[in-house]
Amino acid sequence: MPSYTLQVRRYLPESGKGPFWQRFEVELDETLSVLDGLLQARDDLDGSLSVRCSCRAAICGSCGVKINGQSTLACKTRIGEAHELANRRNGGGQPIVIEPMGNMPVVKDLITDMESTHWRKFRRVTPWLQPEGDPPEREYVVPAEAMIDVTQAMACIQCGACVSACLSMEASPEFVGPAALAKAYRFVGDPRDGQTRERLHDLAQDPHGIYECTHCFACVDACPKGVAPMDQIMRLRRIASHDHKITDRNNGRRHEEAFTKIIRAKGTLDESLLLQESFAPGIAGKLKPPRGALKALLASLPTAVRGIRTGKMRSLRKLIPGIHHKLPGDAQSQVKRIFATTEQSRVELNLYIKGEGSEDEPVAAAAAESEVTA
Ligand code: FES
Numbered sequence: 001m002p003s004y005t006l007q008v009r010r011y012l013p014e015s016g017k018g019p020f021w022q023r024f025e026v027e028l029d030e031t032l033s034v035l036d037g038l039l040q041a042r043d044d045l046d047g048s049l050s051v052r053c054s055c056r057a058a059i060c061g062s063c064g065v066k067i068n069g070q071s072t073l074a075c076k077t078r079i080g081e082a083h084e085l086a087n088r089r090n091g092g093g094q095p096i097v098i099e100p101m102g103n104m105p106v107v108k109d110l111i112t113d114m115e116s117t118h119w120r121k122f123r124r125v126t127p128w129l130q131p132e133g134d135p136p137e138r139e140y141v142v143p144a145e146a147m148i149d150v151t152q153a154m155a156c157i158q159c160g161a162c163v164s165a166c167l168s169m170e171a172s173p174e175f176v177g178p179a180a181l182a183k184a185y186r187f188v189g190d191p192r193d194g195q196t197r198e199r200l201h202d203l204a205q206d207p208h209g210i211y212e213c214t215h216c217f218a219c220v221d222a223c224p225k226g227v228a229p230m231d232q233i234m235r236l237r238r239i240a241s242h243d244h245k246i247t248d249r250n251n252g253r254r255h256e257e258a259f260t261k262i263i264r265a266k267g268t269l270d271e272s273l274l275l276q277e278s279f280a281p282g283i284a285g286k287l288k289p290p291r292g293a294l295k296a297l298l299a300s301l302p303t304a305v306r307g308i309r310t311g312k313m314r315s316l317r318k319l320i321p322g323i324h325h326k327l328p329g330d331a332q333s334q335v336k337r338i339f340a341t342t343e344q345s346r347v348e349l350n351l352y353i354k355g356e357g358s359e360d361e362p363v364a365a366a367a368a369e370s371e372v373t374a
Pocket of ligand 1: 052053054055056057058059060061062063064073074075076
């Protein structure tokens, strides 16, 4: 039977001391899970080790932890694979590192307080249907294709792995966050709900709402159920800005429009135009900036300086207007063709209609079925 070393970050509040690391040697089949390893350590080596779990089948969402730095479910991670991952670069001597989830206060060992960072925000998005008008005599009838659109968001088991991995929440703890916003899409996308515009307006105007996501993809990587919370947030933004023309006080919609306008014109991002186009777009904006634009521009300067200092903005030259070139040759026309194609149709792909390899035809058919005209 193979043996594995688990290095667990522990915290015992009753001890009055800070967190510490403890190693456990466990023996179990490589196909069993990291959770099985933790339970063996608790049962055979140290009964004080605390871990939360219930179903042991990736259904209840209780056993979220970080394994080798990646937020995931302990019961869904094979111990042999976790060992391989820990030793990819080190030839075999490294332990499997297990920590409590991030962005949440730790209650004890691997158990985190999900109320303050997860459930509170989950309730914030009104996670229930709010239909309009009188209820039908019998059940609400929903077309199957409308439900396909929200099935991906419905697959969420509320484990909190995406919240743990979210880099925006790390920088801004009040961010509503990937799990709650994916749940918001579940109701925005449901044809039975009568509060679509109100929900979108609320989440667009909130400074910690849909525009605080920075597209880092960490939640997409972490989600053990393929919910891809960031995709759901982008859907919320698209419906809020494109379909409902909601202009938010955070300037998120205009900022996105500035990005697309610049890429359409130049193929890559001209940083020298981004702020001006975001706050005072076009020639009209340059000649007669709207009230508040100059103030907003000045308020953005510290962010720009931070971007230069941290290397996000790599070249000061790029901030000089007119320096940035268009893509060479035919490349710029190809970018324009991509814009034209995407603007003609909008295809929503999700868990049930994303496909690979040989199954092209059913995938294309299902995608066409869910096509939404822009
Ligand atoms: Fe239920 Fe892991 S124990 S999801």
